Amino acid sequence: MPEILYWDTSALLSAIFRDAHSDDAQQWARRSGVHLLSTLAWAEAHAVIARIERERVLAAVLLHSARETLGSGPWRRVNASPEWAEVRKLSGKWPLRGADLWHLAAAKSLRVELPELVILTYDVHLAAAKSLRVELPELVILTYDVRLAAAARGEDLAAGGP
Secondary structure (H helix, E strand, C coil): CCCEEEECHHHHHHHHCCCCCHHHHHHHHHCCCEEEEEHHHHHHHHHHHHHHHHCCCCCHHHHHHHHHHHHHCCEEEECCCCCHHHHHHHHHHCCCCHHHHHHHHHHHHHCCCCCCEEEECCCHHHHHHHHCCCCCCCCEEECCCHHHHHHHCCCCHHHCCC
16 A cells, blocks of 8 residues: 555546546545545645536535545645656656646656655546556555556557556
């Protein structure tokens, strides 16, 4: 079990809202250890909750519960930013979206002082970047989905994943 777990937004949302990864994410949330949550993941999660509220996808009571879980979960908020050079270097290696690149670079930057840090993600693009192991052999990314595992092996990436 990892001692320090960095939650990207896909993992955080899976812990809060029911989806295909929720059981895994909730199991991770119940584990002991340090659970880190970046300001980006915090902002993205709040943006998703607000969008769901505006679009009236879920009842207000469920959104209140989601906000409560976000605020009271096991996560410790961390004000860490990725190193500028790390962002530039990683952006040239993988075709990641901006937020995914930020999470990956932030986690790699945090590992300088927290070498036992691992990332929990259910994002196909981020998991696929790790699979290349060119720059990040030491950075463990945990995924628990068959589709993500296939994407991490490079299958279906040209089509943008599942």
